[in-house]
Structure formats: C-alpha cells, structure tokens
Amino acid sequence: MAEVAREKKLPVDDKVHTWPHLVRMEFLCALFVLVGLTLWALVVDAPLEEAANPTRTPNPSKAPWYFLGLQEMLVYFDPWHAGVVLPSLIIVGLMVVPFIDINPKGNGYYCFKDRKWEILTFVFGFHILWVSMIIIGTFFRGPGWNLFWPWQKWDPHKVVALTNVDLPYLVGFRNYWWSAVFSLVMIGGYFVAAISGFYLFVLKIKGKEFLERWGMVRFSIVAALIALMFSLPAKMALRLLFNVKYVLVTPWINI
Amino acid sequence: MSLFDKIKTDIVESHVWRSIFRHGYEDTPRNRVMMVTANVFLHLHPAKVRRHAVRMRFTWCMGGLTFLMFLVTVVTGIYLMFYYRPVAEYAYADMKYLEFDMPFGMLMRNMHRWSAHAMIVFVWLHMFRVFLTGSYKPPREFNWIVGVLLLVLTLLLSFTGYLLPWDQLAIWAVTVGSNMARATPLLGYEGPFADFVGANPIYDARAFLFGGGEIGPHTLLRFYILHCIFIPLVASILMAVHFWRIRRDGFSGPSL
Numbered sequence: 001m002a003e004v005a006r007e008k009k010l011p012v013d014d015k016v017h018t019w020p021h022l023v024r025m026e027f028l029c030a031l032f033v034l035v036g037l038t039l040w041a042l043v044v045d046a047p048l049e050e051a052a053n054p055t056r057t058p059n060p061s062k063a064p065w066y067f068l069g070l071q072e073m074l075v076y077f078d079p080w081h082a083g084v085v086l087p088s089l090i091i092v093g094l095m096v097v098p099f100i101d102i103n104p105k106g107n108g109y110y111c112f113k114d115r116k117w118e119i120l121t122f123v124f125g126f127h128i129l130w131v132s133m134i135i136i137g138t139f140f141r142g143p144g145w146n147l148f149w150p151w152q153k154w155d156p157h158k159v160v161a162l163t164n165v166d167l168p169y170l171v172g173f174r175n176y177w178w179s180a181v182f183s184l185v186m187i188g189g190y191f192v193a194a195i196s197g198f199y200l201f202v203l204k205i206k207g208k209e210f211l212e213r214w215g216m217v218r219f220s221i222v223a224a225l226i227a228l229m230f231s232l233p234a235k236m237a238l239r240l241l242f243n244v245k246y247v248l249v250t251p252w253i254n255i
Numbered sequence: 256m257s258l259f260d261k262i263k264t265d266i267v268e269s270h271v272w273r274s275i276f277r278h279g280y281e282d283t284p285r286n287r288v289m290m291v292t293a294n295v296f297l298h299l300h301p302a303k304v305r306r307h308a309v310r311m312r313f314t315w316c317m318g319g320l321t322f323l324m325f326l327v328t329v330v331t332g333i334y335l336m337f338y339y340r341p342v343a344e345y346a347y348a349d350m351k352y353l354e355f356d357m358p359f360g361m362l363m364r365n366m367h368r369w370s371a372h373a374m375i376v377f378v379w380l381h382m383f384r385v386f387l388t389g390s391y392k393p394p395r396e397f398n399w400i401v402g403v404l405l406l407v408l409t410l411l412l413s414f415t416g417y418l419l420p421w422d423q424l425a426i427w428a429v430t431v432g433s434n435m436a437r438a439t440p441l442l443g444y445e446g447p448f449a450d451f452v453g454a455n456p457i458y459d460a461r462a463f464l465f466g467g468g469e470i471g472p473h474t475l476l477r478f479y480i481l482h483c484i485f486i487p488l489v490a491s492i493l494m495a496v497h498f499w500r501i502r503r504d505g506f507s508g509p510s511l
Contacts, residue, residue: 014508015303019290022300022309029316030323037327037373041365048354049423051347054470061427064417066375066410071431080446083435094403097386098396106389108307108507115389122386126379253447 059143059156068137069130075145076235078254086232090125093225100218117205125229164245167238183248187255190234194227299498301505308506313388317381321409322494324374328412331367332483334359339419341479343472346421371413378409390507398500401493408490415482421475429478430470436461 016022063071073082105114112119142148143156167186168179199219202211211219238244248255256264266272278289288302307313338357339349353360382402385391391399418429437443441452442460449459457468466473 014305016306016309017284017287018300018302018304019287019297022304023290023297025309025311026316026319029311029320033320033323033373034327037366037370038362041362041369044365044369045361046365046368047424048350048420052343052421052423052426054426056423058423058427061431063432064414064428065372066413067432070435079435079438080440080443084439084443084446087435091403091407094382094406095400098391098393098399101389101392103389104392107392107510108388108390109509110313110388119387122383126383 060141060145062137062141065134065138069133072133072137072141073232076232076239080253081255086228089225089228090130093125093229096221096225100222102214102218121226129229129232164239164243166246166249167242167244168249170242170244180248180250183255186247190231191227194230195223198223198226299502301502305506305508307508313508315380315384317377317384321374321377321381324370324377325490325494327370328367328374329487331363331370334363335367336483341419341476343421343475346419346475350420350422371416374409375413378406382406388507392507394504395500395507398497398504401497401500405490405493405497408486408493412482412486412490415478415486418470418475418478419482426470429474433461433464433470436464 062068070083070087073086076082077086101118103115103118105111106118139150140147142152142154142158144158144160146158146160148154166179168182171182173179173182199211202214202219235244235247238247246254267276277293278286280286291297291300291302335353338353338360340346350364353364355361357363385399385402414429414432417432418425437456437459438446439460440447441449442454443449444454444456444459444461446454449455454460456462462468464474464477465471466477
C-alpha cells in the first residue's frame with residue numbers, strides 16, 4: 001500500500017483508530033493473561049517456609065531466581081566484581097545502547113540481515129550469559145553451591161577437591177612481586193588483545209569508513225564493554241579447564 | 256416510545272449524565288477519537304496509531320502486559336497490606352493468618368507473587384522485543400534509558416518484597432542478595448579499599464540498606480517502606496514519563 005501511494009505521490013495514511021483497534025487488542029491480551037494468572041494462582045501456592053531464624057542458615061542459601069545469574073558469577077569472581085561492578089556495568093551498558101548503535105537501518109521493524117552483529121551481541125549477553133547462568137544457579141546448584149543434576153539427590157557432605165590455584169602459581173611464579181607483575185601483564189594483555197581484536201573485527205566486517213563515522217569515543221566504550229563481557233567466559237574457561245582461582249592476587253583486590 | 260426508551264432518554268440526556276459522558280457511543284469517526292481523547296486512562300494512547308502498533312506479532316504486547324502485572328500487584332498488594340504488619344514479631348504470624356483465615360487471602364498472595372515474577376519475565380521480553388525491532392533508535396533513545404531504569408526498579412520491587420513473608424526463604428535470600436552490598440568497593444566493609452574510607456560492619460553500604468549491621472526487624476520495616484511506597488512511587492513517575500514519551504514519539508515502525 002505504501003509503495004503504491006509513494007508512486008502516486010499521495011499522502012500515506014498508515015494509521016488506524018486506537019479505539020477500537022488497539023484497545024480491543026490490549027483488552028483481549030489483558031483478559032487472556034489475567035485468566036491464566038488467576039488459574040495459576042488457584043493451583044500453585046506461593047512458598048512459605050518456617051519462620052525466619054537468623055541462627056540457622058539453610059544450605060544452599062539462594063538469592064531470588066532473577067539474581068541467581070549474579071550469584072552464579074560469584075563462583076568465578078569475588079563479590080565486589082561479580083556482585084557490584086559487573087551488574088553496574090550491565091546497567092550502564094544497556095543504557096548506552098542507543099548511543100553506540102548508529103546503524104540507521106532496522107529502526108522499527110524486525111530485521112536480522114542489517115543488524116546481525118548487534119543482535120548477536122545482545123543474544124550472547126542476554127540469552128547465553130544471563131539466562132543460562134540463572135538456569136544453572138536455579139537447577140544445577142545444591143549444598144555448598146556444588147554442581148548437581150536436577151535428578152540427583154542433594155548430598156550436603158559431597159566432597160569436592162579444592163584444587164584451584166592462582167594463575168601465577170600455576171605457571172611457576174613463587175615470588176609475590178613477580179607474580180603481581182605477571183598478573184598485571186596478563187590482564188593488560190587480555191584487554192589489549194580483546195580491544196585490538198575487536199578493532200580488527202570491526203574493520204573487517206564494517207570497513208574503515210564505518211569506524212571513522214563511529215568515532216573514537218563510541219569505539220572505546222563498546223570495545224571496553226565487549227572486553228569486560230567476554231572476561232566472564234574467559235575466566236570461566238580458565239577455572240573449568242585449568243582450575244585457576246585468581247589471575248591477580250593483591251592485598252586489596254583479587255581478580 | 257416504550258417506557259424503557261423513555262427512561263433511557265431521560266437518563267442519558269439528564270444534566271448529571273451529560274456532565275460525566277461528553278459523547279455518544281455510535282460508531283462514528285468522531286466518537287472513535289473522543290473515546291480516547293476524552294478518557295483520562297485511554298488518553299495514554301494517541302487517538303490514532305500506526306498499523307504496526309496493533310499487531311501482536313510486532314509488539315508481543317509485552318510492555319502493556321508488564322504494566323498490567325504492575326497493576327495486579329498494586330491491587331492485590333493493597334489487599335495484603337490490610338492484614339500484614341511489618342514487625343518481626345507479627346509478620347510471619349500475619350502471613351499464616353492471611354493464608355488460612357482471610358477470605359481469598361491465599362489467592363491474593365499467590366496472585367501477588369506470581370504476577371511479580373511474571374512482571375520480571377515480561378519486562379525482560381519487552382526489552383528483547385524493543386531491541387529486535389531497533390525501537391530504541393532515534394528519536395527514542397531517552398525512552399530506552401527510562402526503560403532500563405524501570406527494569407532495575409522492577410527487580411528491586413520484587414527483591415524488597417521477597418523479605419516481607421519473614422520466613423527462612425525470605426531472610427536468607429535477601430541476606431545472600433544484600434551481601435553484595437558489603438563488598439562494594441570503598442563503601443562496603445568487605446570490599447576493596449574499605450579501610451581507606453573507614454567502612455565497618457555497622458557503617459557501610461549494607462548497613463545502610465539493612466538499617467543495621469545484621470538483617471533484623473529494622474530491615475523488615477525498611478524493605479516494607481521501600482516495597483510499598485518508595486519504589487512504586489518512583490516507578491510510577493518513570494512509567495508516566497515512559498508512556499508519555501511513547502505517545503509523543505509515536506509507536507515505532509518502518510518509515511513510510
């Protein structure tokens with residue numbers, strides 16, 4: 001319809017009356033969901049355990065399910081990082097999305113082809129990292145935050161060998177200062193590699209002209225956020241493959 | 256004219272009726288517009304919308320349903336507030352009382368809890384849909400930011416409500432969740448560089464959240480006020496901004 005109108009240079013009327021078209025749709029959706037919610041609430045009771053007892057800690061103690069992704073990250077990072085810095089970065093990272101995405105295409109319609117990398121990044125961060133961590137934390141963690149299959153019995157006395165060591169120790173450093181220098185080089189190296197890798201990737205996918213249009217500030221923000229996002233799977237790989245506890249150990253912070 | 260029609264005419268043409276309802280119900284273009292513009296609630300919408308906004312396949316209806324879930328929690332929450340005292344001695348007993356003695360108490364509590372969880376799922380799906388359609392692109396950048404804030408507030412609303420039953424599940428889930436605050440760099444006593452600012456267990460970010468060094472009666476009252484007054488108020492203001500912006504900028508859709 002729009003094409004015909006454009007050819008004939010007619011003003012396009014793409015609009016319909018809110019009443020009844022939109023209001024009817026909203027009403028039906030609301031009705032459907034309210035009926036479903038009521039039936040669900042009639043059948044499934046909200047949990048209520050025994051009265052609060054600050055002297056008896058349940059094992060495991062789990063946060064509400066929507067925060068279990070963060071609790072699961074505690075396995076790989078210390079609380080100040082997994083519980084404070086990374087969540088703040090997620091919020092900030094979401095907020096800057098409209099300002100770092102300068103692709104004018106795909107504004108207001110579904111389109112994978114023109115926005116492949118944007119959508120893949122979002123899906124990676126949201127579905128792969130956030131949602132799957134919640135699923136692991138909810139269904140696969142038992143006493144002592146140890147891994148259990150959902151059908152396995154939770155054994156509170158499960159013995160798990162504590163074989164994790166710090167990365168500098170693993171590669172042979174025994175002196176504190178040399179370990180610290182090595183750690184800082186490793187972390188610096190990770191960021192240099194991630195950011196330059198990202199630069200080359202954008203150059204290859206989008207071209208030099210795009211990078212110039214994107215600008216230094218936008219590129220730096222996105223590169224830093226991408227590097228930080230991939231630091232989670234990187235640390236997970238180090239832990240799961242090489243039993244690395246920390247990469248950097250100092251009296252103040254451990255990473 | 257039958258008696259019924261006569262009574263009807265007398266009513267709808269009365270001074271009182273016409274002061275409330277300013278237009279008829281016949282299906283005319285004028286009345287269709289008036290239905291929206293003359294109604295404070297429907298007036299959240301523009302009188303006409305683009306075809307896209309009507310299609311469920313485009314919107315998934317998730318933003319509206321998130322708001323619906325918020326309304327359900329408000330209505331059921333007010334009902335629960337009549338029977339619940341945010342005092343450590345009474346809170347758990349009130350939960351039991353509410354479940355077993357109050358008419359529809361269990362149903363109201365169930366609906367409150369499940370709609371709160373549904374609200375979180377819906378708001379995540381809403382964000383995903385808005386990302387997929389690129390609806391945060393100009394001119395809607397600022398509304399995306401407001402949306403992110405509302406997402407965070409939704410999580411905080413649910414989290415503060417989690418403590419109120421005052422059972423084992425509540426205090427330990429909130430303890431685990433709030434323990435992050437004591438690890439805040441500089442501001443939490445177990446966080447990096449806490450010594451430099453002098454944070455300690457009774458004077459740090461978590462103590463501010465708890466109203467004391469440990470989770471206790473003071474925390475219950477604090478979370479109750481955050482849950483029932485403060486966060487809903489802030490969220491309502493942001494929702495007004497969010498909806499108003501959608502109305503000003505129009506629903507997103509492909510350019511013509």
